[in-house]
Structures are given as structure tokens and as C-alpha cells.
Amino acid sequence: MYKEPKLTVVGAGPGDVELITLKAIKALKDADVVLYDALVDTELLEYASRAEHIFVGKRKGCYSYQQEQINELIVSRARTHGHVVRLKGGDPFVFGRGAEEMEHAAAHGLEVEMVPGISSCLSVAASQNIPVTKRGSSESFWVITGTTKEHRLSNDVRLAAKSSATVVILMGMSKLPQIVELFKKEGKSRTPIAIIQNGTRVDEKIGIGTIDSIEKEVERQDLANPAIIIIGEVVKHRNIVKELVFRSSAVETSIRA
Template sequence: MQNSKHPSITLVGAGPGDAELITIKGMKALQTADVVLYDALVSEELLDLVPAHAVKVYVGKRSGDHSASQQAINQLMVDYALNYGHVVRLKGGDPFVFGRGYEELEHAASYNIPAQVIPGISSSISVPGLQQIPVTHRGMSESFWVVTGTTADGRISDDLREATHSNATVVVLMGLHKIKEITELFKAAGKHRLPAAVIQSGSTQNEKVVVGVVDTLPELVKQHEVKAPALMIFGQVVSLHPQFQSVNEVYDSIS
């Protein structure tokens, strides 16, 4: 088709899952979109904000189910911008927190297409926060790590190994399938009793939360049938969760 509009691209962070947690600026971008390329973890409620004429394209990627490769998404984004005008690339969480957003910016720049970024609320901070788990807390945690569970080649990140020796809060994204290996790393660092939690589909109707300690976490995940997408939180701050006292008493009684 002949495009009378100037091509442009906006990377928009959709937040952790609840449609109401997108920013006002992100909403405004959706309302001016000619095309929306959206991910698997994006609430479909947000698509109701898109103009009736706009093209909506699902490009979700989940473990074992990649609807489109990153290279294909990059090219789709550019092709739609050149042919339709304003493309909104709608990504779960924040585009620059394990979202590969900068790769998409670079691809747009290689075609001289103007692009901007509208940050989103990262699940790494917001999902624990919604459960009353602060990632930092005076006298308990002075900093926090946000680490991917596995690297591009399927290994556990070396940064995660380093993080297990820290006193900081450690938030692990995309690592549920390696929970046994990850908890073994904490055990090797002498942290069997470190408070820990797993949150599935945080901020959505499918949310599940399990709270325990490093020793009990894999069994709790199995018992409660927690599935991906989920994040893990390791650190003393998890002891602030309302459920922690009762689960810790149970652990003490059987250990």
C-alpha cells in the first residue's frame, strides 16, 4: 500500500500484566498507532485502546513457543513502519529489562526510521511490590540484583552465581524451569534458610504466590503447580510477606 504517513516506531513497555499498570504516555502511543506488534505477556485489554483502522500483529515469544524470531520481529517492525506509518512495539514489562528493546532500536536506526522509547513498569520490582515484598528495605537489603535465569545458550548466568554470595535481594526472571539448580546455588553459598518466593503471572487473574525458604521452594512450586511465566525472589525482604511467618514455623517444625 502507498503510505502517506511518515514512518515512526515507538517501543512501549506494557508493565507486568495488569492492563491498568501501563503508563499514560504508553496509552497515548497506542491511541495513535497504525500498527501494533504485541508480545505474549501483554494484556489483550490494551488492544482495545488501539484505533479501529490499526493492524494488530501477535509476535509473542514464550519458552518452547516462538511465534516469531527476534530477527523477523525487527524486520516486521520496519516493514510496517515504511508501509503504514506509526508502529507501536508493545512489550511486556520494560523494553530494556530483558526485552531486547535496544536491538529493535538499532534496527530502526539502520533504516533511518525515527524511534522513541516509553518505559514500562518492570515485573522485577512491581510484582514483588504488589505482594508487599520490597526489593530494598532499611536495615535488611541495601540493593537488589535482577538476573535472568538462563543465558541465550541455556546455561545458568554467571551473574546469578555471583549474586548468591551477596546480601542483596536477588530477583530471577525466566528461570522457573531451572529452580532446582538455582536453589542448589544458594545452598552452596550456605543459604538453605534464606527466605524465598515464586510469583506466577504477577498482577493478573492467574497470579499464584508461594513463600518459603530456599530449602522448600522447589517442592512448594511443585505442590502448588506454579507455572511460567514466573519470577523468583531470594532475600531477607521475603520475610516481610504476610505468609512468611506461618510457612517458616512449618519449616522449623520439620527441620
């Protein structure tokens, strides 16, 4: 049966396959073609068992397709197959080029739809009991790309370092020394920082420290991309919860004894 050419941009969530939405699963089941990225767990492709699966992501800077080629593939496959699902990690509207791909598809006459995903900028921190806002600690948060399209550190990091907000930096590991230096210049050497690699996945790794100590912790644990950097007093909440749970368990054990 002929289908009108359509693109649905779908957020796959931060990595854990259970964190994809029901609406995203519905889109995958209806797909004729799925174009998926490197950060997408391929287990999710089982929801699109009758569709053609095409890997269009990048690994360690190696591109299987350039962005222009992906745009062309979306249009050509939609015209020949029908419903194309562009499956992207996290939320496609948070540094995901989802908006660019939708614009290209719409300009070529495709019906377009967006299914939001759970963004890593919030969920990865939350999965480690780190809230991005907390009453008395942080009234707001910044979400910043660590590397601009010119491959430079975003100037927004410099502005964020002057604030009292929680700062969440995506794609920033290669710029960590510069980030650390900016916060030190603002007198924030003792500010807590967490770096979470492969957040919500089985191979997740986390490093906790301060602006002063985090580079040594990164070296010790060999932390690298894909990782999220979280800077601010809210990072302390993780240990606060651990301590409260430990004390509660100790009291309960004592009562039972």
C-alpha cells in the same frame, strides 16, 4: 495522510492493564500497527482500535515470528503504514530486546522512541508487599536473567548468592534446582524465597518458602513460567505486614466490643 516511518517501543507493564502508563496509552492511540507479545493483555489493544494488530510473541517455546522476522516486520510496516508500536510486557529495556529492535529500526532510517514500562522485577514483588530493598534487611538488589541466550544459568546468580542483596531472577523457573543448589553452597538454606507466577494478573499464584523448601512448594502448587523468583530477607516483610494488620484489626474489634 502520509506519516514518516516511526517505531515506538512501549512497555505494557507487568500484566495488570491498569499499570500501563498514560504515555503508553497515547502512543497506542496514535499507532497504525501494533506488534504485541504473549505477556501483553489483549485488552490493551482497545486503545489502538484503528491500528492493525499483529501477534509476534511466543508461547511455551513456540515462536510465531523469529527475532529477525520481527525486525523486518517493524521496518516494512513502518514504511507502508507509518507508526509502528512494539508493545512489550514489563519494561522493554529489562531483558526485553527493546534496545535491539530500536537499533535495527534506526539503522534503516526510522524515527525511534521509547516509552518505559513498569518492570515486573519491581512491581510483581511490590504487589505482594515484598520490597526489594528495606532498611536493615537489604541495601541493594540484583536483577538477573535466569537463562542466557546459550540456555544456561547466568553466572551472575552464582555471584549474587554470595552477597547480602535481594536477588530477583526472571525467566529462571527451568533453572530452579541449580539456583537452589548455588544458595545452599553459600550456607543460605534458610533464606526466604518467593515465587510469583502471573504477577499482578487475576490468575496470579504465589509460593513462599525457604531455599530448603521451595522446590516442594513449587511442586505442590504447580508453579511455572511466567514467574519471578525473589530471594532474600525482604520476603519476610509480606508476613510481617499481614501480622500487623491482623493484630490491629483484633485490637480494634476488642475496643468496639
